[in-house]
Amino acid sequence: MAKRDRTLEALERLAEAVTDPHAPAARAALSKALGARSNLVVAAALEVICEHELSGFEASMRAAFDKAMTDPVRTDPGCRTKVGVVKALDLLSEPADELFLAAVRHVQPEPVWGGSQDSAVALRGMAAMALVNRRNPEAMIELARLLADPEREARRMAADAVAASGDVAAGVPLLILRIRAGDPEPEVLGACFAALLALDAADTFGFVVEHLRGRDELVVEAAALALGQERPAGALAALRAFVESTLLEPRRVGLLAIAMLRTEEAWAYLLELVAEAPEGLARGAIEALGVYRELGDLAARAREAAAGRADGGAGLERSLAEHL
Known part of the structure; x- marks a missing residue:
């Protein structure tokens, strides 16, 4: 209980000190908080830095990240510090590629009732996007790894990062391979189809439409919703043909995808x-x-x-x- 009270007191002191986040006293309080033992306090400081885009804390943030990578389950449960550091350094456009490369491969199983749970899923996805934002030459390699990640959310975030990369030559084959290999999660498939259309709608439209005629309802639904989300040319005609040619449950999703086009014609x-x-x-x-x-x-x-x-x-x- 005493430990929780000390953490609460530290959070309250930090909140009071950063009412004017640009004041010298606030900067001193943020620097101290970044070195705190509690990752809740560190995470709170990082939120303030991100919210106000405060520079000058890069060294302290790197030190906090390194500390959080040492015995991470004990020092940084939930990856709060590591996620906050990656978010802040990316937002501030700091040259931190080595840190992002360490984060994108970090796995942190933590004990939960009945087993363990990886708390670093969001961290890997955010680090991947940071590498993409930096146009790091290893970004697509890491995204290839992440598209095969055991965790659904990591795979979905990887697909989003591939779309953000704008790298048609590398991104399109990776996404096609992920789709062809199959995925038990429709959310991941939908993100992959949407990423294909975002990268190169002209050349991948036919590939996505082809999956409207598939036998796997999850794949069919993912392709339809991606067409509705991305609204490529020809989407209405393709979705109309799909709706009018099937009596199966995915027809409802096809109608929803048509509504998502948000055009008067649809x-x-x-x-x-x-x-x-x-x-x-x-x-x-x-x-x-x-x-x-x-x-x-x-x-x-x-x-x-x-x-x-x-x-x-x-x-x-x-x-x-x-x-x-």
């Missing part, structure tokens, strides 16, 4: 389905339009389309009430 198509399609498909279109229920005009148009049906939209009343 919304007009969904409204047309509400007005004329069989009830099951019309209900799916209403559900997709429900994403924009705050847009009163669109909701009104959907109700008007339903009212124009032969039965006056009686079969769609519940869907309209639930989603719009």
Whole structure:
């Protein structure tokens, strides 16, 4: 209890000292906090540095990182210090490539009920993005490793970093390989498809659309949502063809992807389905339009389309009430 009280007191003193973060007293308090035993105090100081983009603490931050890498489960549970240092150094555009390379490979299993849990997942992803931001020559190599990371979030963050790299020559093959190898997590597949389109939509569009015709529903859904998210040319036509050629569950995701395009043409198509399609498909279109229920005009148009049906939209009343 006493230890927790000392930590709380240190946090309170730091908060009081940094009311004016640019004052000399605040800088002295931040320097002291970066050397604190508690990683909660160190992390709080790093948050202030990031929030106000304060320079001049690079040496202290590196020292805090090195300390946190020594017996890390004890000195930095949850990787709070290491994550904060990577975030701050990247934000401040400091030349810290060696530190980022150490962070991107760091694994920190910590005991939890029933086993252990890696607390360094976000750290690896953030360090990878920092390497990309620096155009480090080893960045794509590290991203290749991270795309095969055991942890889902690390793989997803790796895909985002590949997209941010702008490196078509290296990034596209890596993402295609990840997709072809398969992934049990649709979130990862979706990030990979989206990254492909972000890198080179013209040349990868066909590859993504090809997966709308796959047998694995998770892959189909990931490809559809990526088209909706990235909105490449031709996405509406491809998604329409997909919706109109399947009766399977992914059709609902296809309708949602069409809504995500956020174009009048896409919304007009969904409204047309509400007005004329069989009830099951019309209900799916209403559900997709429900994403924009705050847009009163669109909701009104959907109700008007339903009212124009032969039965006056009686079969769609519940869907309209639930989603719009």
